Amino acid sequence: MIFRQLFDPTSSTYTYLLGDSASGEALIIDPVFEHERRDLALLRELGLRLVATLDTHVHADHVTGAWLLKERSGSQILLSEAAGASGADRLLRHGDRVGFGKRYLEVRATPGHTSGCLSYVLDDQSMAFTGDALLIRGCGRTDFQQGSPGLLYRSVHEQLLSLPATCLLYPGHDYRGLTVTSVAEERRYNPRLGGDVNEGDFTGYMNHLGLPHPKLMDIAVPANLRCGQPEGGTALADDEGHWAPLTLAFSGIWEIQPGVLAERLADATNQQQIQLLDVREPQEFSDALGHIPGAKLLPLKELAARMGELDRERPLVAICRSGARSAQATVLLRKAGLSRVANLTGGMLRWRAEQLPVEDGLE
Incomplete structure (x- = not known):
């Protein structure tokens, strides 16, 4: 059990x-x-x-x-x-x-x-x-x-x-x-x-x-006495996930699946809206895994000092090699007041495994 x-x-x-x-x-x-x-x-x-x-x-x-x-x-x-x-x-x-x-x-x-x-x-x-x-x-x-x-x-x-x-x-x-x-x-x-x-x-x-x-x-x-049903009988809106289908991990991290993100980026409107934040080190950004087209490199160790470079009104997806560092980045971003933030599940390892588009990586 x-x-x-x-x-x-x-x-x-x-x-x-x-x-x-x-x-x-x-x-x-x-x-x-x-x-x-x-x-x-x-x-x-x-x-x-x-x-x-x-x-x-x-x-x-x-x-x-x-x-x-x-x-x-x-x-x-x-x-x-x-x-x-x-x-x-x-x-x-x-x-x-x-x-x-x-x-x-x-x-x-x-x-x-x-x-x-x-x-x-x-x-x-x-x-x-x-x-x-x-x-x-x-x-x-x-x-x-x-x-x-x-x-x-x-x-x-x-x-x-x-x-x-x-x-x-x-x-x-x-x-x-x-x-x-x-x-x-x-x-x-x-x-x-x-x-x-x-x-x-x-x-x-x-x-x-x-x-x-x-x-x-x-x-x-x-x-x-209504078994928790709100007055009026309507469910609460999911404010966190309206910009994309997100899932909440038990750790409290909002996540977006690689395939879902790729679909969103294929739409020109979403491509302009979603910020892609790669928090790896510079040498990793162009290594064998490459990076997602349009991603901005901002290493995790510099994130706190460079928050001003991010648009607080646009949704943001944090990216790293495996999803661990980017998960921590989403925590820092939320503490800084950015609410529409998600972690790329599995990072670039999952992105490449699903054969999604990259720049500067090995074919």
């Missing part, structure tokens, strides 16, 4: 990707709207196809990426029937199974933080995804969205701490940078729910937290 834990620093939300390598099918738990491109890039690089997104509950601190991922990839939206949301493709109940290839997640109802909280347990009970029901040495609050301390206490003890002691628990959030815990640890060390704490102790604790409501609650909850 393929497993990845991803993080949103703004809301301290963990997103989880689970994939079956044999079938290529994958699930994403608790996607974040702003990270749709990141998530799709990772799926693409791992050779996986997203079949469904699963939210653990209606979040109050971020907008889910479920609807946007469905728009981009055709994945289904799965959510608790008790959440009361619209737009889901499948409403989940306690005991349901969600399959991906030969693996599956068991759905467990764990209400108390909200009335519609679910946790997801892997088929062999080696790991569970607890959302906000159970955090690392803590738990979700119970003072809004039909929360209930008593209900949460029973949910955690009956559905999560009853799992095998070795089962790894992956929370929906962590604000200290902790990533994973286990049933054994939480049974013993969780100050709210572990040890000899009973339901009365827990209820007294939770009723006196005195926490302010999440800052984005008035935005996030209504949006998440």
Whole structure:
């Protein structure tokens, strides 16, 4: 099985990707709207196809990426029937199974933080995804969205701490940078729910937290009750890629394939618009690989000092031998305020391998 834990620093939300390598099918738990491109890039690089997104509950601190991922990839939206949301493709109940290839997640109802909280347990009970029901040495609050301390206490003890002691628990959030815990640890060390704490102790604790409501609650909850669909139902425009079909690598680098760039350059209008920036050393510019016709030589070590030579209004493609130095060039260019920047995937090695036009190279 393929497993990845991803993080949103703004809301301290963990997103989880689970994939079956044999079938290529994958699930994403608790996607974040702003990270749709990141998530799709990772799926693409791992050779996986997203079949469904699963939210653990209606979040109050971020907008889910479920609807946007469905728009981009055709994945289904799965959510608790008790959440009361619209737009889901499948409403989940306690005991349901969600399959991906030969693996599956068991759905467990764990209400108390909200009335519609679910946790997801892997088929062999080696790991569970607890959302906000159970955090690392803590738990979700119970003072809004039909929360209930008593209900949460029973949910955690009956559905999560009853799992095998070795089962790894992956929370929906962590604000200290902790990533994973286990049933054994939480049974013993969780100050709210572990040890000899009973339901009365827990209820007294939770009723006196005195926490302010999440800052984005008035935005996030209504949006998440639509499964993340924006008001009006339209997808966001892809401002980064409108000048050419680009792909976002998981590293965060926007890339353009050699064949796509060649097609764009064959059009006279695009040829005049697109800046080709070769960041190799001068001797490489005219070596056996040659360079793309019309490319401007500006070695990477000189880039910071010569930014003024570039047109900030025109799209730019950075080029090097393999795509490594030019990837770093795109980072520097974006930091300098140039937004329409892409890296040539594979550099001149890929360009020559695809037998695309060059100047000064060996035939």
